[in-house]
């Protein structure tokens with residue numbers, strides 16, 4: 001329990017939310033599915049709620065936090081790789097040439113992940129991420145990334161759990177990257193994190209059983225991969241899903257379109273002053289198809305500027 | 317809660333276990349890791365226990381239950397596949413020719429799985445397995461397979477959970493096959509089942525979001541795959557692991573060899589009268605290397621005949 005824990009007022013489970021349709025939709029849904037005798041009642045073991053991470057539970061601009069980690073790792077590893085000074089995409093990273101980095105595209109991103117995320121045990125990787133999180137700061141807010149989680153969403157997580165829900169993260173980000181902070185930041189244990197992964201191999205090394213992360217994609221938990229990841233890890237269809245971009249489209253559809261009382265929520269970043277404002281044209285967290293689908297499927301669209309009293313937890 | 321639920325006596329958490337080294341090893345371990353102030357104390361969130369399923373939690377002779385399901389499905393589907401009468405391995409199944417079936421080997425088994433386990437949604441598959449489990453009976457004991465779970469192991473599951481452990485199944489069997497009964501039989505929810513899987517695909521069909529099981533192997537959760545599956549699904553190293561065959565060797569090593577107070581348990585089938593007796597020479601549930609390793613790594617070997625007062629739950 002840290003200073004970002006949620007102190008839920010007894011009278012208001014979502015104190016950082018302004019009154020309005022978004023808050024009301026969440027509270028009404030929870031009331032409907034938890035009230036015994038309600039036609040919408042759902043037994044506790046089936047109260048599964050899934051949350052995207054980047055842009056839904058914490059900040060994702062100007063670049064994904066995991067990408068910031070990878071860039072910092074490239075810089076840290078550069079002395080051992082003199083060849084990177086003349087090799088893309090590493091040259092671009094070392095020179096801070098974001099245009100060249102963007103030009104390296106998907107292939108460049110995969111090479112950076114392979115160079116920075118593989119070649120160690122999962123526990124080592126998690127330790128490295130935690131060490132980085134302890135010191136790295138967001139370029140605009142000058143605060144550690146773990147402080148740039150969304151206070152209103154922390155309240156939703158706590159509110160759902162207090163009402164017999166199991167909360168899961170279902171992210172396009174790396175499963176082990178997220179496990180490095182999910183328990184501390186969100187109260188979500190490692191086995192309730194679903195994410196993308198690279199291949200991990202078991203072998204005996206130096207007489208000891210070890211796992212080793214290989215530079216090879218195992219699973220992409222994004223878009224149509226999210227329902228697949230949910231099925232693989234959770235084995236139940238969620239009754240509530242929270243996302244913020246087109247990568248959450250299929251998860252939201254899978255959650256809400258099967259019938260029964262369901263909740264789909266899209267966090268719409270509308271607050272350039274307190275955070276960022278972006279949607280259909282954004283390179284990071286593009287929200288276009290899922291915004292159109294929200295109207296069709298009657299998902300709740302959270303207008304950050306209007307609906308959230310505060311964005312980030314206040315330091316004590 | 318069914319008639320196979322465990323009524324744990326307050327004075328004896330493992331009433332179906334005879335006093336002896338196996339029972340004592342389990343009780344001493346649980347006491348050591350749960351006593352505050354003990355040098356071996358482990359906080360509750362890290363009390364992870366993993367259980368193999370076939371031969372560890374329920375019967376696996378004369379053939380794996382999932383294989384019995386596949387054979388019955390081949391017979392049920394045969395009228396729609398007249399070509400199977402002349403095509404191996406299906407011909408062997410339909411004629412009950414176990415020698416020809418064995419000769420079809422791994423390739424034959426994969427074909428049978430593809431023909432019987434793919435081509436439907438996960439929820440449909442689970443429904444089919446549940447319908448089959450409701451009627452199929454074990455050839456020797458003439459009881460539904462779900463009644464052929466091991467009463468002493470049900471007590472271990474309940475005992476561990478009562479002591480703040482999270483219990484997981486980690487099986488070479490199919491993850492969704494096991495999910496069809498794990499909650500009812502073992503009190504283990506779908507998201508705490510780790511197993512082998514085939515590829516599942518998301519697509520919109522008839523305007524609805526659907527998942528569809530494809531005839532293609534996704535992950536083999538056996539042998540060195542078990543630590544990998546544990547890492548992927550659980551994200552923590554277990555402190556206790558229970559298995560019965562060489563397929564559990566790496567899981568037991570991964571659990572116990574890293575240091576700290578750990579428990580490794582091997583269920584040794586020694587009771588031909590009440591169940592089956594088999595180990596080093598068995599085609600199903602071969603226990604050879606893991607039996608040797610048990611001595612080296614000081615795992616607890618359960619002698620079913622000696623250690624278990626009863627094997628299966630008594631019908632009320």
Ligand SMILES: [Ca+2]
Nearest residue numbers: 052054055245
């Ligand atoms: Ca997102």
Ligand SMILES: [Ca+2]
Nearest residue numbers: 368370371561
């Ligand atoms: Ca087994």
